[in-house]
Amino acid sequence: MYRKVIGNPHLILYHPTAALRRVNSSAKRLISIQQITEVSKMSIEVIGVENLPIIQPGDDLAGLISDRITLMDGDILCVASSVYSKSVGNIRNLDEIIPGPEAGRIASMTREDPRFVQAVLDSSVEIILDHPFILSRLPSGHIGVRAGVDHSNVEDGIVILLPADPMGAAEAIRSEIREKSGVDIRVILTDTCGRAFRRGQTGHAIGWSGVTAIRDFRGDHDLFGHELLITEEAVADEIAGFANFVMGESNKGVPAVVFRNMETWSGHDMLYFEESEDIIKEALKKR
């Protein structure tokens, strides 16, 4: 795994995380972003974690993953949020939910179980659409159909909720892996969501640890030396999307995917629009 960085023959990189550590310590002023991104010249390996059992509340998800794949420093581990939620018991039994009048009103439009709708309302801080499907905002800022409440890949009568604190959930997986395996990985928690204008669902990031959601190019220049106009790339979503491709839906049972040999980047975590800048949300609420 040793590799020379082009442009600086004195710097040996062990892998991206080690590279960044090195940059952050002694050589900070000597090494440019360009040299860090040279790490990306190696090919990336994407590995689905196979043969996990059906996860049950109380299961040690980080341990089950660590048992099936030897994780390495710097790996990015994507985990399906539904499987994480189930492992920590973040589920509800429909039999124990008493729907209120609002859930009843919406359920009559969406033709869903009022108890299921109540679970969606309970997960939401803002309802953006109540028909033809519920679109709502969660405490984390994520906006999703039915608040991400899921009744696929789960026993009858049970729904899985999205993690209430998805950033904390990603950090918990990361620190559990660190404790169990002694490796410093990065974690992205994924969910499957629809998009504007385009049919079909894709994977999105709902929580992350060890990475920023946005790669920020502000101040960077293009091939012709012009300052970039587009400066923010939602890399966590791009990675979550491809993880979702590898996971598949249905019965493949691959709820975790490892990305190996991934570069590091700098940026920020303001993934969700502020109220004032969200033109689509504003238009939908006026609808």
Next chain:
Amino acid sequence: MYRKVIGNPHLILYHPTAALRRVNSSAKRLISIQQITEVSKMSIEVIGVENLPIIQPGDDLAGLISDRITLMDGDILCVASSVYSKSVGNIRNLDEIIPGPEAGRIASMTREDPRFVQAVLDSSVEIILDHPFILSRLPSGHIGVRAGVDHSNVEDGIVILLPADPMGAAEAIRSEIREKSGVDIRVILTDTCGRAFRRGQTGHAIGWSGVTAIRDFRGDHDLFGHELLITEEAVADEIAGFANFVMGESNKGVPAVVFRNMETWSGHDMLYFEESEDIIKEALKKR
């Protein structure tokens, strides 16, 4: 690269494309979709095509890519649409554009060059928003900010247009690679777009050949035997997004990315919503 498919000891798969060919010929009725997806159990390799020169109109893009990487049957090659467009001369010189009154009106709101706005209008079949930025629909069905007209990574005074026929463009790259290298690859043409509710751009598919844009799970069942409610996954966008991560923006100069050892899937190409089902477009137009 030989690998046995679990569940059918008589079938040796060379790689996904070969597998599908095999399935399509003799053994069609014996092999289930489940067995085809077993191919995905190998890890995926993602390789940025490095050291391409700055592409100029008339350049042989497929040849330049083939010279830098040995492509293999079944590889998925993602190409940045801007680079393809430039290679085929799908660019405009701002000095040769005379903006009309509509371009002038919009440019005064968006504070852009009226000639640039005229290029955007000329690329569009429907304007969805004219401020604070132009959001429009292209003949292909793709909806994007400024119709994807781009003036980054291009000489001063030049804008790059999205390919007028992106499906034809993907097919052209694919057939040129087949002619030059004798290999049957799959191609996705990518563009960088914003999203609803979330800050930051991600890669999207705007043209493709040898794959379907949507993986269709209709009739599939979950781990508990229930028929799936979510049945369509926009896999072309998930792949395009991760390709965009590997490409990076700014001055990395990696406009092509190869995905190796990718499973095959079945589905359809109806990536864009019909008028009647596009709730967000409807709400934005009423705004």
